Amino acid sequence: MEENLIVCTGLQKRFGNAAALRKVDLTVGRGKIVGLLGPNGSGKTTLIKLLCGLLQPTAGEIRIDGQAPGPYTKSIVSYLPDRMYFADWMTANDLMDFFEDFYKDFRRQKAEAMCAALGLQMNQRIKTMSKGTKEKLQLILVMSREAQLYLLDEPIAGVDPAARDFILDTILGNYNENGTVVISTHLISDVEKVLDEVIFLKKGEVVRQDTVDHIRETEGKSVDALFREVFRTVPYGEYMPHPREWDCAAHAPEKLEPPARAENQEGGDAQ
Amino acid sequence: MEWKILDNRPIWAQLQEQLTLRIIAGTYPLGSRLPSVRELAAEAGVNPNTMQRALSSLEGSGLVAANRTAGRFVTEDRERLDAIRMEFARSRMEEYLAGMETLGFTRDEAKQLLMEEA
Known part of the structure; x- marks a missing residue:
């Protein structure tokens, strides 16, 4: 058993001319819940797909428990994709059969108990389930494996706050203690409390990797507030804030210079 | 709680x-x-x-x-607990006094008001 569960060195992924990941060097240990944070298009899903072996890197290397992605790593990685990939005529029961056949670390009893707790009918077709129920069912399947690495791509996007709590509690209550959970999301304030560590991805590069409490200690603010600062973009418009009012001018985009404030004709200045 | x-x-x-x-x-x-x-x-x-x-x-x-x-x-150790309880109480009182100060009350006025209220 390697000490570091994930090691990426000089990882790059291009789609034609577009660079999705520029140069990612990353080490993630065991027994942690890690947030993979970044705005849309920053490379979160690409990185996760590379880690599960669904994509091949353009350059660089990935090691999971010391091995390149392949049959071994797939047996220890439990992946929740960002969208439903099951045929919608299937029932919860069919899916359990599926998982039982595919993964020897799948604990069916556990999955069934979790469905029962949720009041989910085992013979209900996916087609007839609400979006939230589908998400919960998928998460139950993924978390019922005794995997070493759980890769959860946007597990709480698009569900209501109560469903988010259910999903986060399910993750907290069911991950394997020697295993690591990677959660990609941009809903930071919802997940911040459950994370040990965060990785900020910006335009295909890791701009920060730190523990949540270290960020709070050194910055005096939450990870959510820091994220808003690091990824702040200034919208174009007549009423753009004057540069003086930016509380984080250092993070403002270099190119887009806001015009000098227009003379205010209405008299009342928006402070 | x-x-x-x-x-x-x-x-x-x-x-x-x-x-x-x-x-x-x-x-x-x-x-x-x-x-x-x-x-x-x-x-x-x-x-x-x-x-x-x-x-x-x-x-x-x-x-x-x-x-x-x-x-x-x-x-x-009840004494240890009581000591910590006092620490919490002191910091609560400091918060109260600081809050009253921002409202423009002096320490004496704040004390007076609290006595009237309690």
Whole structure:
């Protein structure tokens, strides 16, 4: 058993001319819940797909428990994709059969108990389930494996706050203690409390990797507030804030210079 | 008592404070066994490692002692608890006085008002 569960060195992924990941060097240990944070298009899903072996890197290397992605790593990685990939005529029961056949670390009893707790009918077709129920069912399947690495791509996007709590509690209550959970999301304030560590991805590069409490200690603010600062973009418009009012001018985009404030004709200045 | 996590401070420090409050309030009585790290973490909806850090730090303050096999126990030292209770009380009073000061009351006026109210 390697000490570091994930090691990426000089990882790059291009789609034609577009660079999705520029140069990612990353080490993630065991027994942690890690947030993979970044705005849309920053490379979160690409990185996760590379880690599960669904994509091949353009350059660089990935090691999971010391091995390149392949049959071994797939047996220890439990992946929740960002969208439903099951045929919608299937029932919860069919899916359990599926998982039982595919993964020897799948604990069916556990999955069934979790469905029962949720009041989910085992013979209900996916087609007839609400979006939230589908998400919960998928998460139950993924978390019922005794995997070493759980890769959860946007597990709480698009569900209501109560469903988010259910999903986060399910993750907290069911991950394997020697295993690591990677959660990609941009809903930071919802997940911040459950994370040990965060990785900020910006335009295909890791701009920060730190523990949540270290960020709070050194910055005096939450990870959510820091994220808003690091990824702040200034919208174009007549009423753009004057540069003086930016509380984080250092993070403002270099190119887009806001015009000098227009003379205010209405008299009342928006402070 | 609800677990409340605010934005501006480390989570573990807030957990430690709230665990202390629960001990002072008698939610976890003197000499009793604390729930496990996992249970507490699940209840507060936080990462177990963060809860672990809060509990270790409580051990450092002497309010809680770990028994290798049986888990963590609240201290039976009432004097220690009373001392910590006074610390909390002082900091609450400071908060009150500071709050009144921003409203433009002097210390004496604040004291007077409190006496009338209580």
